[in-house]
Each structure stands twice: as structure tokens, then as C-alpha cells.
Amino acid sequence: MKKKSxxxxxxxxxxxxxxxxxxxxxxPPPAPPPNPGLPINGGILYLLASGIFYGVYELKKKK
Known part of the structure; x- marks a missing residue:
């Protein structure tokens, strides 16, 4: 009986x-690696500003 127990x-x-x-x-799964892209924050602002200035210049030149 003891053995069965x-x-x-x-x-x-x-x-x-x-x-x-x-x-x-x-x-949890491992975190994905960071993107290797270039930072475009400041470049976009400079590009936008230069486009606005060039547009104003061209509009003044036509008048």
C-alpha cells in the first residue's frame, strides 16, 4: 500500500x-535595431525656407 501511494x-x-x-x-521579443537613416529635421527646414525665399524672389522679379 505504501509503494502505491x-x-x-x-x-x-x-x-x-x-x-x-x-x-x-x-x-518578450528583442527590440528592433534603430533605423540607420540620416537626420532630416534641420535639412527640411532649410530646404523649405530656401524654397520660400526663392519663390518670393521669382515673384518680385516678374513684376
Missing amino acids: NIYMLCFFFVFVSVVGYSQKAP
């Missing part, structure tokens, strides 16, 4: 450990 306890232990191990949360 030990087998049941052993089976319960292995089932319990496998269920707990299976239910663990997966680690």
Missing part, C-alpha cells in the same frame, strides 16, 4: 511540475 505522489508531482513549467510566460 508513493507512485501516485510521484505521478502527481511530475504532472504538476510539467503544468507549471508549460504555463510560464514567454520572454
Whole structure:
């Protein structure tokens, strides 16, 4: 009787450990690498300003 009880306890232990191990949360995926692009913040402003100045110049030149 004692041996049968030990087998049941052993089976319960292995089932319990496998269920707990299976239910663990997966680690989050790694972060993507940063984009290797060029910074265009200041360049866009200079390009926009030079376009406005050139447009005003051309409009004054036609009058």
C-alpha cells in the first residue's frame, strides 16, 4: 500500500511540475535595431525656407 501511494505522489508531482513549467510566460521579443537613416529635421527646414525665399524672389522679379 505504501509503494502505491508513493507512485501516485510521484505521478502527481511530475504532472504538476510539467503544468507549471508549460504555463510560464514567454520572454518578450528583442527590440528592433534603430533605423540607420540620416537626420532630416534641420535639412527640411532649410530646404523649405530656401524654397520660400526663392519663390518670393521669382515673384518680385516678374513684376
